[in-house]
Amino acid sequence: EAGVAQSPRYKIIEKRQSVAFWCNPISGHATLYWYQQILGQGPKLLIQFQNNGVVDDSQLPKDRFSAERLKGVDSTLKIQPAKLEDSAVYLCASSSPRDGVFFGPGTRLTVL
């Protein structure tokens, strides 16, 4: 069974630039999550989707971060404009009641 796919795996940008990450969840998983993991800390939930609807985005910095899950499958997370403190690993995860939560390998973002 294929896992959660994310791309790109690594991205380096300068501050004030824009960046987008892509996630393809496990087939059949209705719930999709984006987490931010800053070095030395645990993952922090940014946004949770149920199909193409947002369940929780209370910790998403909406002035610069946006996410969408059109058609309830793939999702993109965008940062515009990026700040130095956005340097982190961005983890996508998907889940179903039967399978539990599975994480992708993450995208490591470095903002210079």
Add this chain to the structure above:
Amino acid sequence: DQQVKQNSPSLSVQEGRISILNCDYTNSMFDYFLWYKKYPAEGPTFLISISSIKDKNEDGRFTVFLNKSAKHLSLHIVPSQPGDSAVYFCAASVDNAGNMLTFGGGTRLMVKP
């Protein structure tokens, strides 16, 4: 305000001995607790979980203990193996569906041969 804390950033254990990783939480609404293991350049992988109605759950070499009154849980690995070397995250949720997991900061376990 950190609702889930892992106070030991690292732990070193000899192969064959027991590894004990600890986790404390503050939110009494948490009802489900999980441990994840993370290798470098990979996403966290699920290890073991426990519901708040239990105080112990065992899966092979891994056992999780929950003390609700102390808001404390621990993961025991016996015997420890070099392949167990990784970062371990404790996580908590208000339900068992994986919704809105709150993670601790992680403990890096090193198992020496």
